[in-house]
């Protein structure tokens with residue numbers, strides 16, 4: 001027997017479907033993601049904390065789930081909303097089906113709803129708060145829960161999802177022949193701030209010779225500087241960047257110390273805030289795997305993976321910050337570089353590999369900036 005499930009939006013819109021995850025009630029901001037692949041990576045990306053994700057691609061779960069593909073040890077997304085889950089996954093890598101994976105992690109999920117209608121609503125009216133209820137459903141209770149959710153604006157979630165303990169990371173990419181993650185010789189000491197870091201970022205850094213120390217979001221700058229790193233990495237993460245004052249303060253010290261610094265997504269927004277700029281909430285954000293972004297230095301168009309609901313306000317950038325990338329969807333900022341410090345950042349996800357790897361060279365740029373800095377001080 002299939003359990004019923006409902007999705008209720010804060011404006012009172014109700015979608016009725018079936019449960020394909022754990023029973024229960026879960027609230028969050030409802031966002032749509034247009035990627036055709038990567039549902040497991042999306043769900044396990046901590047940047048989706050307090051968000052209910054709908055995927056516009058209609059068949060989700062086709063290739064099942066595999067431990068090696070998790071982007072974090074825990075699922076932080078509030079729930080999943082899809083059109084259809086195939087009855088049986090098919091992939092030689094699959095260990096469990098998507099519904100089994102969701103149930104084991106206590107994540108609510110609804111299927112058999114009109115995700116095209118939902119996406120049009122979110123596109124036209126902007127992101128809305130909502131609730132998914134599975135098992136014993138009750139529209140009034142779900143609506144009340146959706147309306148009580150305060151929204152992501154002003155919410156500091158980086159410190160909520162961050163590691164509580166410092167740890168080292170040495171794994172590079174997965175070698176499919178040996179089915180093991182490869183470790184490569186390290187050349188640079190990098191401290192990576194975990195604001196909700198995705199493991200593939202750590203792997204791509206390790207693959208380029210970075211010996212990583214991952215630290216909790218609220219680690220003060222002096223503790224990091226005492227480790228004498230060659231560079232600092234600022235991770236992606238959930239929530240609003242503005243309330244993360246602890247991170248902004250720490251990043252200011254790294255800018256002052258002229259330490260090579262690279263930020264991705266939330267890390268990009270935090271670097272901009274530390275440089276004196278402002279961030280704003282977008283109407284429905286960018287969530288997908290085929291977003292064109294222009295590299296303003298080369299003029300090239302990069303096809304990128306995106307997941308953000310806040311953006312750096314270009315009008316607020318001080319004179320020592322250069323715009324390096326811009327979205328060709330809506331002209332919003334996608335990258336910055338400081339002119340007086342070796343610090344730069346990117347709004348999209350250079351570590352994601354939904355097909356294109358157009359932005360992966362940014363990792364090489366970070367490594368090159370550490371190499372140049374070390375050569376200078378020799």
Ligand SMILES: NC(=O)CC[C@H](N)C(=O)O
Pocket residue numbers: 047235236237238239240241264265266267307308309310311
């Ligand atoms: N993926 C991310 O790091 C997201 C950054 C931020 N939470 C936003 O929504 O804009």
